[in-house]
Amino acid sequence: MNEHDTIRFGTVGSPQTTNASGTPAAIAHIRALGLDHLEIAWVQSVRVSDETCAEIKAAGEKHKVTLSIHAPYYINLNSQTSELMAKSDERLLAAARKGYLAGATEIIFHPGSYHSQPPEQVYERAKEKLLEITAILKKEKVKVNLRPETMGKGAMFGTLDEVVQLSKDVPGVLPCIDWAHLHARTGDGTFNTYEEFAAALETVKKVLGQKGLEKLHFHISGIAYTSKGEKAHLPLNEADIRYRELLQAFIDYGVKATAAIEAPLPFHTADALTFQATYRRLLDIKYGDGKLEEGAD
Numbered sequence: 498m499n500e501h502d503t504i505r506f507g508t509v510g511s512p513q514t515t516n517a518s519g520t521p522a523a524i525a526h527i528r529a530l531g532l533d534h535l536e537i538a539w540v541q542s543v544r545v546s547d548e549t550c551a552e553i554k555a556a557g558e559k560h561k562v563t564l565s566i567h568a569p570y571y572i573n574l575n576s577q578t579s580e581l582m583a584k585s586d587e588r589l590l591a592a593a594r595k596g597y598l599a600g601a602t603e604i605i606f607h608p609g610s611y612h613s614q615p616p617e618q619v620y621e622r623a624k625e626k627l628l629e630i631t632a633i634l635k636k637e638k639v640k641v642n643l644r645p646e647t648m649g650k651g652a653m654f655g656t657l658d659e660v661v662q663l664s665k666d667v668p669g670v671l672p673c674i675d676w677a678h679l680h681a682r683t684g685d686g687t688f689n690t691y692e693e694f695a696a697a698l699e700t701v702k703k704v705l706g707q708k709g710l711e712k713l714h715f716h717i718s719g720i721a722y723t724s725k726g727e728k729a730h731l732p733l734n735e736a737d738i739r740y741r742e743l744l745q746a747f748i749d750y751g752v753k754a755t756a757a758i759e760a761p762l763p764f765h766t767a768d769a770l771t772f773q774a775t776y777r778r779l780l781d782i783k784y785g786d787g788k789l790e791e792g793a794d
Contacts, residue, residue, distance in 0.1 A: 501748070501780050501783075501784055502776075502777060502780060503711075503751070503752065503753040503754070504747060504752065504753070504754050504755070504756050504776060505532075505533035505534045505563055505754075505755045505756070506532055506533060506534060506755075506756050506758065506769055506772055506773040506776070507527055507532045507533060507534030507535050507536065507562070507563075507755070507756070507757055507758070507769060508527070508532070508535065508536065508757060508758050508759075508765055508766065508769050509536040509538055509567060509716065509757045509758065509759045510536070510537075510538035510567075510765070511523035511526070511535070511538075512526055512527065512530065512532075512765055512766040512769070513762050513763060513765045513766060514526065514530070514766045520535075520537055520549075520552075520553045520556070520599075521552050521553060521555075521556035523535060524553070524556040524557055524560050524562045524564075525556060525560055527560070527562050528560035528561070528562055530766065530769075530770065531770075531773075532562075532769060532770070532773065533561075533562060533563060533755075534562060534563045534564070534565070534755045534756075534757060535557075535562055535563075535564055535565075536564075536565045536566070536567050536605065536757040537553070537564060537565070537566050537567065537596075537599070537601065538567045539566055539567065539568060539569060539592055539595075539596075540567050540568075540569055540570050541569060541570070542569055542588075543568075543569065543588065543591040543592050543595050545595050545599070547595075547598055549599075550595055550598035550599040550600075551598065551599075553599040553600060554598065554599050554600030557599075557600045558600065563602075563755060564596075564599065564600050564601040564602075565596075565601050565602070565603035565604070565605055565644075565714065565755065565757065566592050566593075566595075566596035566599070566601045566603070566604050566605065567605045567606075568588060568589055568592035568593075568604055568605060568606040569588045569592065569606075570607055571584070571585065571588060572585045572588050572589050572606045572607060572608070572609065573585050573607075573608075573609035573610060574608050574609040574622065574623040574626045574627065574645075574654070575609040575610060575611070575612060575614070575619050575622055575623060575654060576609070577612055582626075585609075586626075586629075586630060589604070589606055589630060589643070590630060590633065590634070592604050592606070593630075593634055593639055593641050593643065594634075594637070594639055596641060597639045597640065597641050601641065602640070602641055602642060603641065603642050603644055603671075603673075603714050603755070604641050604642065604643050604644060605644045605646055605673045605714065605716075606643070606644070606645060606646065607645075607646055607648060607653070607655070608623055608645040608646065608648070608653075608654050608655050608659075608660070608663075609623065609653070609654045609655075610652060610653055610654060611652060611653070611654055616654070616656075616659070619654050620654075620659055620662070620663075623645075623654060623659075623663065624663060624666050624667060627643065627645075627663060627667045627669075627670055628667055630643065631643060631667060631668065631669035631670065634669065635669065641669075642669060642670065642671045643669060643670050643671075644670070644671050644672060644673035644714055645659075645660045645663055645670065645672065645673065646660070646673040646674075646675050646678070646716065647660055647672070647673070647674055647675045647678050647679055647682075648675070648678055648682065648727075649675070649677065649678035649679075649681040649682050649720065649722070649726050649727025650681075650682065650725060650726035650727050651682060651683065651684075651725070651726055652725075652726075655678075656682075657672075657674065657679060657697055657700060658700065660672040660673070660674070661700055661701055661704045661705065661709075662704060664704070664705060664709070665704050665705060671712060671713075671714065672701070672713065672714070673714045673715070673716065674697070674701075674713065674714070674715050674716070675715070675716035675717075676694075676715060676716070676717050676738070676743060677716065677717065677718045677719065677720035677727075677730065677738060677759070678716070678720070678727060679697065680720060680722070680738060681720045681721075681722035681726050681727040681728070682726050682727070683726070684722055684723055684724040684725055684726050685724075686737070689737065689738060689739050690739065690742065691739075691742040691743075691745060691746055694742060694743050694746040695746045695749070695750070698710060698746060698747075698750045698752065701713070702750070707751075710750055710751060710752050710753070711751070711752070711753040712753065712754075713752060713753070713754035713755075714754060714755050714756075714757070715754055715755070715756040715757065716756075716757055716758075716759055717738075717740065717743070717756055717757075717758055717759070717772060718730045718731070718733075718736075718738075718758060718759040718760050718768070719731035719732055719733050719735060719736020719737075719738050719760070719768075720736060720738065721736075729761075730759050730760060730761055731760075731761070732760050732761060732764035732767075732768060733760070733764070733768050733771060734764070740772065740775065741775060741779070744772070744775055744776045744779055745779055747776070748776075748779055748780060748783055756772065758772055
C-alpha cells in the first residue's frame with residue numbers, strides 16, 4: 498500500500514456480496530474484500546440491543562474496520578411542531594448512543610428542510626438544536642461526531658457552506674460531504690469538474706483549517722437528477738460523475754477521510770472497489786510508483 502494512502506473506503510450498508518446476515522458478518526466481509534470501512538445503515542429506525550452493539554464493536558476491532566452510522570432519515574433540525582421536533586431529537590440521540598456502544602465514532606444524518614423559510618433563519622435554528630444535542634451527548638460521555646450531510650435538493654437544508662459552518666460553530670459537529678448530492682443539487686449538471694471539487698475543499702480549509710481536511714467523511718456515488726435535484730443513485734457505469742477528477746483533488750489537497758460508497762444493487766461492492774482501486778492507482782502515478790512491471794510490454 499502507498500504510504501500516502503489516507504482514505505478508507507467502504508460501503509453504506511452491508512455489501513451485497515456478504516454471505517451471512519448481521520452486521521458482524523458484513524464487517525468481516527468488508528475486510529475480506531480489502532476495504533476498510535462500513536457505514537451501518539440504521540436509516541429506518543434504531544432497534545438494536547446493547548449486546549448486539551458490543552458484538553458489532555468487537556467485530557470492528559477484530560477486523561480493523563472503522564464504523565460510522567447513518568441515522569434514520571426522519572431527522573429534521575427544523576421540524577415544525579414540538580412533537581415532531583422531540584421525535585427527531587430522539588432519533589438522532591438514539592443513533593449516537595447506540596452507535597457509540599457499537600464502536601462508531603461518526604453519526605451521519607440528513608439535517609432537514611427549509612420549509613420555505615429563509616436559509617439564514619433555518620441555519621440559526623439548526624445550530625441551536627445541535628448545540629443542545631451535543632451538550633446532552635457530552636454530559637453522557639458519548640464521544641461521537643455528529644455529521645450533517647450535504648443534500649441533493651434545493652428545498653433541503655444542507656449546502657456545503659451550511660454544513661461546514663455548522664462544523665465551525667458547534668463543537669462535536671463535522672461535515673459529511675456527499676459529492677453526488679452536491680452535483681445533483683442545482684439540477685444543471687454543475688459541480689462536476691476538478692476545479693469545482695478543489696473549490697469545495699478550499700471552502701473546508703478556509704473555514705476549518707488544514708485540520709478540517711484531515712478528518713473528513715464522504716459519500717460518493719453516481720446519481721441521476723432533474724431540474725429539482727437528486728432523483729436516484731446510479732452505478733458508476735451509468736453515471737456522469739467525474740470521479741477520477743474528484744479522487745485527484747483528494748490527493749492533491751492531502752485529504753484524510755473515510756469514503757462510504759452508495760450504489761444500487763448489484764453494483765454496491767464493485768463500485769466501492771473501483772473507487773478504492775482508482776484512488777490507489779492515482780496515488781501511484783503521482784508519487785512515482787506507477788511503473789510497468791519488469792518484462793511487461
